[in-house]
Amino acid sequence: MGKVRQISGGRRPDRTKDAAILRAARDSFFERGLAASTIEDIAARAGVSKVTVYKRFEDKEALFEAAVKAEMATMIAQLDEEPEGDGSLPQQLNAFGYVLLRFLFSPTHVALDRMLAHDLAQSPGMARRFFHAGPGHCRARIAGVLEAAAERGEIRIDDPLLSAADLLSLWRGFLEKETEFGIITHVDDATIRFRVERGTRNFLRMVGYDEAAARTS
Amino acid sequence: MGKVRQISGGRRPDRTKDAAILRAARDSFFERGLAASTIEDIAARAGVSKVTVYKRFEDKEALFEAAVKAEMATMIAQLDEEPEGDGSLPQQLNAFGYVLLRFLFSPTHVALDRMLAHDLAQSPGMARRFFHAGPGHCRARIAGVLEAAAERGEIRIDDPLLSAADLLSLWRGFLEKETEFGIITHVDDATIRFRVERGTRNFLRMVGYDEAAARTS
DNA sequence: GCGTTCATGAACGCGATCGTACATTAAGCG
DNA sequence: CGCTTAATGTACGATCGCGTTCATGAACGC
Numbered sequence: 001m002g003k004v005r006q007i008s009g010g011r012r013p014d015r016t017k018d019a020a021i022l023r024a025a026r027d028s029f030f031e032r033g034l035a036a037s038t039i040e041d042i043a044a045r046a047g048v049s050k051v052t053v054y055k056r057f058e059d060k061e062a063l064f065e066a067a068v069k070a071e072m073a074t075m076i077a078q079l080d081e082e083p084e085g086d087g088s089l090p091q092q093l094n095a096f097g098y099v100l101l102r103f104l105f106s107p108t109h110v111a112l113d114r115m116l117a118h119d120l121a122q123s124p125g126m127a128r129r130f131f132h133a134g135p136g137h138c139r140a141r142i143a144g145v146l147e148a149a150a151e152r153g154e155i156r157i158d159d160p161l162l163s164a165a166d167l168l169s170l171w172r173g174f175l176e177k178e179t180e181f182g183i184i185t186h187v188d189d190a191t192i193r194f195r196v197e198r199g200t201r202n203f204l205r206m207v208g209y210d211e212a213a214a215r216t217s
Numbered sequence: 218m219g220k221v222r223q224i225s226g227g228r229r230p231d232r233t234k235d236a237a238i239l240r241a242a243r244d245s246f247f248e249r250g251l252a253a254s255t256i257e258d259i260a261a262r263a264g265v266s267k268v269t270v271y272k273r274f275e276d277k278e279a280l281f282e283a284a285v286k287a288e289m290a291t292m293i294a295q296l297d298e299e300p301e302g303d304g305s306l307p308q309q310l311n312a313f314g315y316v317l318l319r320f321l322f323s324p325t326h327v328a329l330d331r332m333l334a335h336d337l338a339q340s341p342g343m344a345r346r347f348f349h350a351g352p353g354h355c356r357a358r359i360a361g362v363l364e365a366a367a368e369r370g371e372i373r374i375d376d377p378l379l380s381a382a383d384l385l386s387l388w389r390g391f392l393e394k395e396t397e398f399g400i401i402t403h404v405d406d407a408t409i410r411f412r413v414e415r416g417t418r419n420f421l422r423m424v425g426y427d428e429a430a431a432r433t434s
Numbered sequence: 435g436c437g438t439t440c441a442t443g444a445a446c447g448c449g450a451t452c453g454t455a456c457a458t459t460a461a462g463c464g
Numbered sequence: 465c466g467c468t469t470a471a472t473g474t475a476c477g478a479t480c481g482c483g484t485t486c487a488t489g490a491a492c493g494c
Contacts, residue, residue, distance in 0.1 A: 009463030010469030035252040118335040131398040169386035226493035227439030
């Protein structure tokens with residue numbers, strides 16, 4: 001169709017520029033939002049001409065979507081790579097919590113979250129997909145672990161999904177609001193470990209987990 | 218200085234228009250965001266001329282701030298009016314939870330939250346003030362109740378502020394994410410009651426509250 | 435009625451940014 | 465070297481929305 005057909009020679013497209021543009025787009029969009037970001041600025045950040053940007057991406061919205069998708073992909077990969085862990089239930093949950101919170105409170109994710117809240121509000125279909133790929137996916141994984149533990153009789157819960165949400169909520173606590181409002185800009189590792197361990201401990205007490213009994217079983 | 222000096226006569230300003238403009242501004246800002254809203258549209262919604270808007274509000278940002286402030290004021294008033302309640306601890310917490318969640322998940326507040334996340338990210342001072350007036354205020358109130366209960370020996374907690382955040386988190390659970398992503402558009406009263414009661418129950422189990430003991434004391 | 439203030443509508447200047455066109459230079463292939 | 469495609473920079477048309485100006489009419493006190 002309208003596509004190029006590369007008969008033979010000619011200068012090759014510089015594929016490194018795609019990544020540079022996407023990175024610049026991500027930075028700008030996540031920092032300023034869709035409306036406040038300008039293509040000119042993004043091109044400048046990427047060290048690329050504005051025309052080049054339009055060569056590769058249809059328009060501003062297409063670039064936005066591409067940038068968000070790319071970021072989501074790296075995020076999801078990062079979350080799923082962590083091993084199941086065959087330790088005790090607390091250790092298992094803590095391990096997952098570390099990875100999750102470290103990722104949830106990374107500057108880029110905080111920025112992305114702000115973005116999504118604002119710009120995906122009008123497009124329900126897209127929002128739905130992002131939900132299931134992000135928070136929903138996450139909750140489902142934890143629910144699986146909890147359900148297994150419940151079947152082993154280690155804990156007592158009413159509904160795996162609800163309990164998974166409880167645990168997630170306890171982990172996050174007020175950190176979410178504090179980062180959202182910019183009260184806290186950077187969440188260090190010690191804070192994350194503290195929050196995760198505290199959350200897990202409290203959650204397990206809530207669902208009647210008996211550490212001693214589990215150890216001797 | 219530059220202000221009017223109302224020597225004697227003259228047509229009186231129509232004070233009802235202020236409210237109309239603020240209401241229109243709120244609707245537009247909360248729906249579309251700061252950048253995407255136009256003064257012309259707001260004026261039209263309010264049934265007012267664009268010039269009139271500029272007569273009363275310095276510029277777009279001033280109008281935005283005024284609209285947010287007005288909304289926050291009604292919110293805070295709504296939250297503080299509820300009586301302390303002299304029932305048992307669970308009843309006290311539940312009562313507060315109902316009011317809070319009903320308000321947190323009202324359409325306007327959900328919209329406002331989206332807005333704040335996005336547009337107040339750059340102005341740290343404003344964000345800080347809003348945090349202390351909103352979430353911070355709320356957490357402090359609950360912390361007070363919990364601290365009193367802890368001193369009476371009804372519950373065992375490490376830190377009132379942290380525990381207050383725990384309770385708030387348990388109440389909200391996944392509802393926040395679900396409304397944020399538009400999975401759920403309207404949260405009905407039954408859901409709110411269920412979530413609050415479940416959250417309170419789980420929280421109290423977590424902090425070692427003994428219902429029977431409290432009742433007989 | 436008269437002076438004063440409020441309010442409106444239409445028009446304007448202005449800056450910003452989108453997306454495109456064009457001429458020019460750079461890089462690959464034969 | 466010729467051919468082809470990539471990439472740049474500048475300039476351009478078009479749109480949009482802010483904030484202002486101006487002429488006109490409407491409400492109110494005296």
